[in-house]
Amino acid sequence: MGFRHIRLRSRGKLSVVTLQRRTFSDCEFQHNIQSSTTETMRTVPFVGQFLGRLCWNPYVTADAESRSLLLQSLWSLYSEEPHNAVERKANQWIRNLLCQLATEEEDSATHMLVKHMGLPPKEYNLKVLRKMVWLLVEEVGESCSSLADPNQRCSCDSVLAASVACVPLVTCPETAPLIGALLQRPVTCDKAALSQHFLDAVTSAYSRKCVSLEAQAVVSLWCHNLASLEGAVMSLLDSVLSNPASIPHNLEHTITHSLLPKACSQHGSIFLIVNDIFRSMLVQVEGNQTVLYLIHTFTLCFLRELAALQPQECVSLKAFFPHTPQSLLDPLLTHPSEMAQEAWPEHLAWITASLQRLTEEEEEEEGNRGQCGVFEAWFLLVQCADWVEVASQLLVSARPQDCGPLLWLLTFYHHPTNREHHRTQQLVAAREVWDHLRSLFLLSAPPLPADRLQSLAELMSAVPQQPSLDSLLVVSLLVNFAVFSHNPLSGAGEIVRMVVQQSGLVREAVCVLDMVELRLNREGSSSSLTDRVKPRARALQGTLTHMAQHDTHTLTHMAQHDTHTLTHMVQHDTDTQPLWQRWDTHTAAPGCSTNQTL
Amino acid sequence: MEAVVKNLERTTELLAVSQTEMVQRWDKQTLDRAFQWTGYCEHVYTRFRANPNVRDVLEKQLQVTNERLRTTFQGYTDITFSDLSRCRHLLLVGLLNNAAVPSSVIQLLFDTSCSRNVGDTSKESLGHCTELIEVKSACKVLSAIYLKRSTSFPGPDADVIGTTLMEILDILLSPATGGSKVGLAEKLLDNILQTCGENENFSGVVAAALLSRKNNKTATTMASEGVSLDFILDWLQQHHSVLQHMCSTLPIGLLMNLYQQSVRFRVTYRDMLKQWGSQLEYDMGEGEWVQMYTTNGVSFKTLSDHYRSLLGACPSMKEDVESELTELKVADGDFDVRGLSVWGDLLSELNKV
Numbered sequence: 035m036g037f038r039h040i041r042l043r044s045r046g047k048l049s050v051v052t053l054q055r056r057t058f059s060d061c062e063f064q065h066n067i068q069s070s071t072t073e074t075m076r077t078v079p080f081v082g083q084f085l086g087r088l089c090w091n092p093y094v095t096a097d098a099e100s101r102s103l104l105l106q107s108l109w110s111l112y113s114e115e116p117h118n119a120v121e122r123k124a125n126q127w128i129r130n131l132l133c134q135l136a137t138e139e140e141d142s143a144t145h146m147l148v149k150h151m152g153l154p155p156k157e158y159n160l161k162v163l164r165k166m167v168w169l170l171v172e173e174v175g176e177s178c179s180s181l182a183d184p185n186q187r188c189s190c191d192s193v194l195a196a197s198v199a200c201v202p203l204v205t206c207p208e209t210a211p212l213i214g215a216l217l218q219r220p221v222t223c224d225k226a227a228l229s230q231h232f233l234d235a236v237t238s239a240y241s242r243k244c245v246s247l248e249a250q251a252v253v254s255l256w257c258h259n260l261a262s263l264e265g266a267v268m269s270l271l272d273s274v275l276s277n278p279a280s281i282p283h284n285l286e287h288t289i290t291h292s293l294l295p296k297a298c299s300q301h302g303s304i305f306l307i308v309n310d311i312f313r314s315m316l317v318q319v320e321g322n323q324t325v326l327y328l329i330h331t332f333t334l335c336f337l338r339e340l341a342a343l344q345p346q347e348c349v350s351l352k353a354f355f356p357h358t359p360q361s362l363l364d365p366l367l368t369h370p371s372e373m374a375q376e377a378w379p380e381h382l383a384w385i386t387a388s389l390q391r392l393t394e395e396e397e398e399e400e401g402n403r404g405q406c407g408v409f410e411a412w413f414l415l416v417q418c419a420d421w422v423e424v425a426s427q428l429l430v431s432a433r434p435q436d437c438g439p440l441l442w443l444l445t446f447y448h449h450p451t452n453r454e455h456h457r458t459q460q461l462v463a464a465r466e467v468w469d470h471l472r473s474l475f476l477l478s479a480p481p482l483p484a485d486r487l488q489s490l491a492e493l494m495s496a497v498p499q500q501p502s503l504d505s506l507l508v509v510s511l512l513v514n515f516a517v518f519s520h521n522p523l524s525g526a527g528e529i530v531r532m533v534v535q536q537s538g539l540v541r542e543a544v545c546v547l548d549m550v551e552l553r554l555n556r557e558g559s560s561s562s563l564t565d566r567v568k569p570r571a572r573a574l575q576g577t578l579t580h581m582a583q584h585d586t587h588t589l590t591h592m593a594q595h596d597t598h599t600l601t602h603m604v605q606h607d608t609d610t611q612p613l614w615q616r617w618d619t620h621t622a623a624p625g626c627s628t629n630q631t632l
Numbered sequence: 633m634e635a636v637v638k639n640l641e642r643t644t645e646l647l648a649v650s651q652t653e654m655v656q657r658w659d660k661q662t663l664d665r666a667f668q669w670t671g672y673c674e675h676v677y678t679r680f681r682a683n684p685n686v687r688d689v690l691e692k693q694l695q696v697t698n699e700r701l702r703t704t705f706q707g708y709t710d711i712t713f714s715d716l717s718r719c720r721h722l723l724l725v726g727l728l729n730n731a732a733v734p735s736s737v738i739q740l741l742f743d744t745s746c747s748r749n750v751g752d753t754s755k756e757s758l759g760h761c762t763e764l765i766e767v768k769s770a771c772k773v774l775s776a777i778y779l780k781r782s783t784s785f786p787g788p789d790a791d792v793i794g795t796t797l798m799e800i801l802d803i804l805l806s807p808a809t810g811g812s813k814v815g816l817a818e819k820l821l822d823n824i825l826q827t828c829g830e831n832e833n834f835s836g837v838v839a840a841a842l843l844s845r846k847n848n849k850t851a852t853t854m855a856s857e858g859v860s861l862d863f864i865l866d867w868l869q870q871h872h873s874v875l876q877h878m879c880s881t882l883p884i885g886l887l888m889n890l891y892q893q894s895v896r897f898r899v900t901y902r903d904m905l906k907q908w909g910s911q912l913e914y915d916m917g918e919g920e921w922v923q924m925y926t927t928n929g930v931s932f933k934t935l936s937d938h939y940r941s942l943l944g945a946c947p948s949m950k951e952d953v954e955s956e957l958t959e960l961k962v963a964d965g966d967f968d969v970r971g972l973s974v975w976g977d978l979l980s981e982l983n984k985v
Contacts (some may be wrong), residue, residue, distance in 0.1 A: 092772035102744035105762070112735060126731070132742060133728035136761040137721070144789055146827045147837070150820070151796045152681060153718035154674060156760075158792060159767045166774045206770050317943045345827040503643050 071113045071121050071629050081111070082127065089135055097202035098244065108132070163208050170196070171215040190223050197232040204232075214251035214308045217258065228258060237262035241269065253297040256304060263304060266294060267311050269421060274328050283548065285331045295332065299339035302353050308332075313413060322505060323545055326416055333417035337367070357410040362388050366418040371557045379436065382425055385437040389415070389446060397452065412450040422447045423553055429468060430475075430518040437468060444511070448504035467508055474529055475519040506546075509539050515544045517571050526570070527577050540582045547575055633686075636676060637693050642717065643669045644697050644835055647704050651726040655733045659756075666723055667757045673719040682803045682813060687713055724761070775938070786836035786886075794840025797824070801841075801860040814863075821867050825874065835878045838864065842890055842897070867894050879904050880930050884938060888945040893935075898949075908935055909960075909978070914971045921974055932974075936981045943982065954979070 074081065074435075085107060094100050108128055116122040139145040139155065148158045174193060197216050203209040213236060216228060236255055239245040240262070247255070256263040270292045274285065289295060298305035312329050319325055355363055365385050370378060389411055397406050415422065425440045431439060443466045449460055512533060516526040534543050551571050554564050646669055649655070658666075659820040678687040680686040690712045698710040715722065724741075727733050776983040786794065800820065804813045828834035842861060879887065879901065890897050912932060921932040930938075939957075943950050959974050964973035971977070 043922055094771035096769035096773050098766075101762070101765065101769075105742055105744055109739065114735065129728070129738070130729065132738065132761070133725075136741075136764050137725050143833060147793050147824065147833070149714075149718070150823050150827060151800065152677060152714065153792075153796055154718045155721050156764055156767070159764070159771060161792045162788050163767050163771050163774070165791055166771060168786065170774065170777065192777075199773060199777050203770055203773055206766055208673070208767065209770055212774075345832075491702075512795060513690065 053522045071111055071124060072118060074111065075120050075124065082124070086127075086131060089131060093202045095135075096206060098205040100202070114409045115587045129373075137235035160208070167209055174212070174215040174219055193219065194227065197228045201229075201232050201235045203437050204235045205244045210246055213245070214247055217247070217251045217254040233259040233262070234612060237265060241265055249293050249296060252299060253304075256297055257301060260307070263297075263307060264311070266292060267308055270294060271311075271315065271328070275324055283552075285327065286335060286552075289328075289332050289335050298336050298354075299343055305336065305354050306356075310412075316413070316416070323542055326419065327351050327545070329416050330419040334420075337369075355414065357405065357406070358414045359392070359411070361513060362392070362411055362414060366421065370424050375561075375563075378424055379428060379432075382421065382428070382443065383439050385421060386443045390442065393452065395444070404526050408450065412446070415447055419447070420553060423510075423514075423549065426514040427518055427550075429511065430515050437465070441465060441468060444507055448507040464507065467511060470629050471511055475515045475521045475526065505537070505539055506542060509534075509542050510546045513543055513550065513574070516574055517550055517567055523570055523573055527574060530574060531577055531581065534578070535581065540578060544575075544578045544582055547571060547578060551575070559583070633689070637690065639669070639672060640690060640693065640716075643673050644694065644711050645701065646670075647711065647719070647722055647726060648701050649710055650723055650728050651707075652964070653732045655727070655730060655737075657699075658734065658737050660737075660740055663757045667720065667760070669721040670723045673716045674709045677713070677716040677719075681717075684813065700932060728761075761876065790833065790836035791840040791844075794837045794842075795844040797837065797841045798844045798860055803862060805859050805863055814968055817863060818867065821864070825871070834874070838868070838878065839882055839886055839890070841892070843886070862896055863893055865894070865900055869900065875900070876904065881935070883970050884941045887938075888941055891942070892946060892975065902953075903937065905938060906960070909974050912974050913975075916971075921977065932977075936978055939978060939982055950953075956958065 085104065088094050088104055091109075094104060098562055108131070111124055112128050113121040113125060116125055137155075148155065151158075153161075172194070193216070199212060200209070200216065204213060215389050216232070217236070219228075221227065233255070236245065236247075237259055240247065240252070240255065254265065269290065274288060294304075294308060298308060312325075312332075315325055316329070351363065351367060352360065362385070365381060365388070368381075373381065392411055393408055422443065425443045429437060429440050429444075441461060445457065445464050449457065512530060516530045519526060530543070551568075554568060554571070557564070646666055650666065657875040676690075680690065694711055694713060698708075702708050704711075711722075727737070727741075740758055744762050745759070797820075801817055804817045804820075824832055824837065828837070842864060868878070887901065891901055908930050911923060911925065911929045912921040912935070914920075915922045915924075923929040923931070939953070942953055957979050960975040961973050961979060964975060967973065967976065968980075970980075
């Protein structure tokens with residue numbers, strides 16, 4: 035209640051000043067500034083007393099925000115050039131108050147002792163604070179004593195009281211260990227819940243980056259408080275999507291830094307919630323390259339954290355992916371680097387066959403239950419998109435009789451829904467693109483056939499009425515052909531440059547190329563393939579970036595459009611109920627609700 | 633050495649000036665420099681506090697400077713060598729009490745914009761006072777939390793003082809500083825006793841000092857640990873009443889901690905218990921052992937409590953203690969009748985449970 039008063043008072047003074055600024059001249063304005071302290075003292079006479087009392091309240095002075103507000107209020111009462119006795123007195127009072135606050139020594143006996151020890155007061159206070167924190171941390175870390183002896187009264191409710199008392203200390207750096215200990219205390223008895231007020235304070239301080247908690251404490255915070263977890267996911271999405279130019283190089287770093295993968299690996303429920311938010315995101319912002327890459331990279335980070343856990347803590351993967359059929363789970367979660375490159379085509383054929391079977395089964399089934407399985411399978415494919423990239427790579431060197439399953443996989447990845455049975459037409463279009471590219475990159479002589487280039491560019495530009503092929507698919511194939519083909523580099527670069535320039539998809543091409551490079555780096559082992567391919571990729575990177583710099587107009591436009599859509603989504607209710615709007619426009623999909631119980 | 637003396641002189645002048653009207657022209661740079669100089673003085677103090685020769689030289693120089701400044705500035709307070717330990721604080725007090733300091737400078741001290749990390753003891757002046765207020769308020773908030781261990785004796789303030797005391801003693805008594813300064817150390821302990829007076833503070837501080845080794849993970853070699861501990865115990869032996877007061881008022885748990893930690897203390901403590909026992913007399917009328925002659929002894933019940941905890945805390949020494957009591961009982965005649973030997977009665981009391 036007290037602080038509203040302070041805010042009102044300072045706002046009141048500000049409005050007086052603004053009003054007068056509009057109507058008076060300079061010297062009169064200065065006169066009014068100076069008299070405003072007197073004004074204030076006349077209109078609100080108790081303000082001095084009130085502020086003075088607040089200064090001695092440790093709960094007000096311990097919290098960073100209220101302390102700064104308090105000092106601000108005091109300074110606004112201070113007049114640089116006092117004009118009358120009231121203002122002079124106010125000045126003197128403020129100076130005395132500040133002096134007392136900073137230099138008062140409470141206990142004279144302790145004060146003398148400290149002096150004998152040769153400790154400066156500030157250092158002494160700091161050491162005492164650290165000792166207190168240390169003692170409390172030890173005590174909070176003890177588990178509930180009623181487990182051992184049911185008759186003994188446990189001290190858990192005093193821990194709850196401690197958490198309430200620590201609310202103003204959330205921003206103090208020295209007390210961070212105590213905040214962490216409170217968050218990580220095992221919740222074994224029902225009296226040991228932390229106060230909601232405390233959790234909210236920590237959440238808001240963490241989102242403002244005013245508190246330095248260690249990783250485990252943050253994970254515990256998310257376990258206690260769903261809102262803080264959602265806030266963290268949203269801020270990750272926000273930071274990634276508002277800065278698309280930095281994708282995908284910093285993506286992994288940003289994701290790991292957010293601590294979300296670590297939390298997901300330790301608590302399956304957190305992973306399920308995060309995935310739910312990702313699902314809603316995907317459905318509302320369809321076809322966004324950044325979101326797809328984000329989900330893929332996130333899953334990679336998560337799997338890495340999971341592998342790094344101690345063996346006894348490992349839960350079976352089925353618990354993390356409860357909705358996908360087991361037959362798809364194992365093949366997709368196996369990373370391409372875990373098997374020989376020669377085995378890739380067969381593995382992909384197996385995956386494609388499973389997916390085809392799944393989609394056919396569910397299309398035959400009447401009603402809405404069907405769509406869920408397909409969506410879940412597609413979502414898993416997005417999470418394990420390395421296989422899609424492998425498919426693109428294999429398409430470069432595939433023979434015409436082998437390209438079928440690979441093209442199907444790519445088409446499915448970019449067009450998961452089979453609205454009005456367009457898939458057959460899309461497959462035909464994809465085959466056409468592939469043929470074009472093959473003829474351009476593998477068969478043609480140096481003078482490039484302009485008509486083929488033209489038709490390729492046309493295929494990439496969006497034609498809303500017809501069921502057109504996703505431009506991302508074409509770009510991705512194009513880039514893969516350029517990198518992995520045996521065409522001389524200059525020729526490949528020229529083709530890419532011309533096609534991309536005509537269609538205006540420079541940023542997308544840069545992204546695809548980055549992802550290819552990152553995947554090659556991840557696979558680590560240097561084979562003859564990677565040795566040949568890496569310089570090509572780097573050279574192409576140079577060409578495209580050069581183009582991108584001339585094309586900044588398009589870039590910013592794209593970024594703005596995406597951020598707008600996504601901010602719109604972010605502001606929506608982030609309920610755990612995903613909205614399968616696009617899947618079946620006729621009926622909702624009740625069977626798909628992914629209500630998880632924690 | 634010359635440089636140090638000169639710098640001290642300049643800083644003393646600075647402190648004097650900070651309390652006059654000349655501070656009107658001070659700005660951020662001046663303030664920062666003032667902070668740096670006072671920090672330097674604090675460092676000089678830490679460096680030379682255990683070195684009496686250098687200390688004397690510096691003290692003499694300070695006196696000369698004091699005389700000079702006393703004539704120049706009215707109301708000047710002298711600066712001694714020990715004042716140098718809190719030089720920055722003195723600067724702060726001088727500035728905050730001086731109405732002539734421009735408000736912009738004060739605002740710098742109370743600035744709320746900068747954020748710091750844990751353990752970053754900033755040497756800058758910006759926000760210095762804000763940090764002070766934050767730390768003090770945090771202490772007050774935390775002391776209001778009543779959890780079992782945090783309200784135990786000795787409190788955190790006594791603990792900090794005790795730990796610092798041990799650190800100082802280590803420095804004073806270690807052979808590295810060129811011979812032990814037993815005299816200085818004794819003077820220190822005498823000073824502390826005088827400051828504390830009659831109250832509990834002293835026991836708390838000394839207990840904290842003796843126990844500080846337990847929690848100190850970065851302890852130096854075993855030898856130096858023992859030296860400071862033994863020194864304190866020796867000093868306590870010489871001030872017997874203090875020792876007695878300590879043993880009778882400290883919580884028994886604390887005494888047991890000390891007992892487990894230090895061999896010297898065991899001897900001292902058991903001697904003390906024996907002394908207490910020998911002061912008890914049997915009162916026929918009451919049928920109890922009471923204190924007849926001295927006023928600051930302990931009751932029979934307290935004595936038996938002490939012995940009971942002793943037996944419980946150190947099972948390995950249990951036989952030792954029991955045999956000692958038995959010996960004393962035998963010396964008294966080895967009767968099993970109540971009221972004849974305090975030791976016999978103690979033994980039967982202890983064996984009852």
